[in-house]
Amino acid sequence: MKLNLSDRITKPDFQGEFTASILAAAASPDLISFAGGLPNPVSFPIPEMEAATKKVLEQNGVTALQYSSTPGWPALRQWIAKRYETMGVKDVSPDDIIITNGSQQALAMVGAALINPGDKVIVEDPTYLVALQSFHVFDPVVLTVTMNPDGIDCDELAETIKNNPEAKFAYLIPNFQNPTGLSYSQEVHDKVVEIFKESNVLLLEDNPYRELRFAGTATDSFGKELGEQCCMLGTFSKIVTPGMRIGWICVRNKELHDKLLSYKATADLHTNIFSQMVLAQYLADNDVDEHIEKTKALYKAKSDLMVACLKKYLPAGCELTPTEGGMFLWVTMPNNISAVELYRKALDKGVAICPGDPFYEYKRNVSSFRINYSNSTDEAIEKGIKILGEVCEELLNA
Ligand SMILES: Cc1ncc(COP(=O)(O)O)c(C=O)c1O
Incomplete structure (x- = not known):
């Protein structure tokens, strides 16, 4: 049945499709997800x-x-x-x-x-x-x-x-x-x-x-x-x-x-x-500042590990934004490799990242992607970034 809808939200827009996919990736137990901005459950009081x-x-x-x-x-x-x-x-x-x-x-x-x-x-x-x-x-x-x-x-x-x-x-x-x-x-x-x-x-x-x-x-x-x-x-x-x-x-x-x-x-x-x-x-x-200090120590260790893995497994020429906190790293790949393609291919291999495109209002086919470090086990970071590095290498050599 065709209902009479308003012009607002006529279809999920470009950003909406990625928001839905990030939340779905986070809920999927079979995926290593670096896509969302999820806190680590270890930090939940x-x-x-x-x-x-x-x-x-x-x-x-x-x-x-x-x-x-x-x-x-x-x-x-x-x-x-x-x-x-x-x-x-x-x-x-x-x-x-x-x-x-x-x-x-x-x-x-x-x-x-x-x-x-x-x-x-x-x-x-x-x-x-x-x-x-x-x-x-x-x-x-x-x-x-x-x-x-x-x-x-x-x-x-x-x-x-x-x-x-x-x-x-x-x-x-x-x-x-x-x-x-x-x-x-x-x-x-x-x-x-x-x-x-x-x-x-x-x-x-x-x-x-x-x-x-x-x-x-x-x-x-x-x-x-x-x-x-x-x-x-x-x-x-x-x-x-x-x-x-x-x-x-x-x-x-x-x-x-x-x-x-x-x-x-x-x-x-x-x-x-x-x-x-x-x-x-x-x-x-409770002392929430003490709680936040513990969370920060956890995230710093995760960030350090993720940076080390990215440096180890990503092909030469990939650039990382330095960070002093928060939950994300931003990686830019060389040779105009498409981040959306990386996202699709990595997803097929069980790893979710968030390509840069939906964060831009106008730019498309960008080579940057966002990667979250707060909500993964150390093993998942090591394993997932290794897979990501292999997919990135494949795209670079294609
Ligand atoms: C920049 C920014 N603003 C707002 C939000 C929404 O957060 P919440 O609705 O959980 O407070 C987020 C969530 O990731 C965010 O990154």
Whole structure:
């Protein structure tokens, strides 16, 4: 039967096909998957969550099982507001925080609140594929700005904003960018602040990996200098658990705050209150910084092993972006080898990676791919990268 559907999401778009395939690869026990951005399950605090769940049900079960309010559980919003102090932002109020179903929902909310068809939005090139997918639903014109090893290209950004002052927002991932794993240097950070201060464009900062830094120093959040011109997205997915689906958006512009809240109410009334309360209890009863330190040590060891294997097994001429944290490495192959072809051939041999193409709005047939190191056993890393090296070699010699 042919239903009368809207023009929105007429078919899974280019990014959507890869998002579905990444999630499927992650769920397939027969594959070695380096495709997703999954935390290592070893880092999940299962006994602590069990204790927190028991406490919430015993002490506050009725509230946890009842409908709740749209902005989210106050204790959790207080914790998040205070956490911004570690990112240099001292004046965040719990009232600025809206708890969302992962930061992914915040991306969808921003799209709904800000983009009319044909509106301009600015993104890094490449950028997070599911952010592109979320924005596409609202039919914007996507303007891209090159990512350099030390962050976004500031000359290009300044030019893009100068020529498109009406752009709705610029979506930036300043730490361990998805997909490249690159971070903004302090110099780039400062220039970005200057550029935005001279415009009315909103900076949408997405920072899921900032706390996973195992070397170097993190820049502060753009919200420190830009105040209400910066909306900050955050998540517990990478530091505690993605399964509870708890993220947030910190929005200090009143008009935008109310618009987002109203959209959130129509989407789901509120994020799962049971999960929010359990997470808040977990954070109150445990030292999350200690937990994050352990996770970082684990990821550093995985990253070191993956880098060593890539250097050992990939053909000469493959280049790796250096990384100081997060979950991804970004590899560029020589001789214009197609990353999509590598992806298909490697998948046939039981190894999943994520080709670079869907992270670009316009570029296709790219030779770069994203590879995740956080969620594989050491044996899988050694075995999977060896296979990847063989497939890459075959393509190079074809
Ligand atoms: C840059 C970026 N933003 C947002 C998300 C969404 O995370 P979540 O919805 O789990 O908070 C991810 C997930 O991988 C990501 O890499």
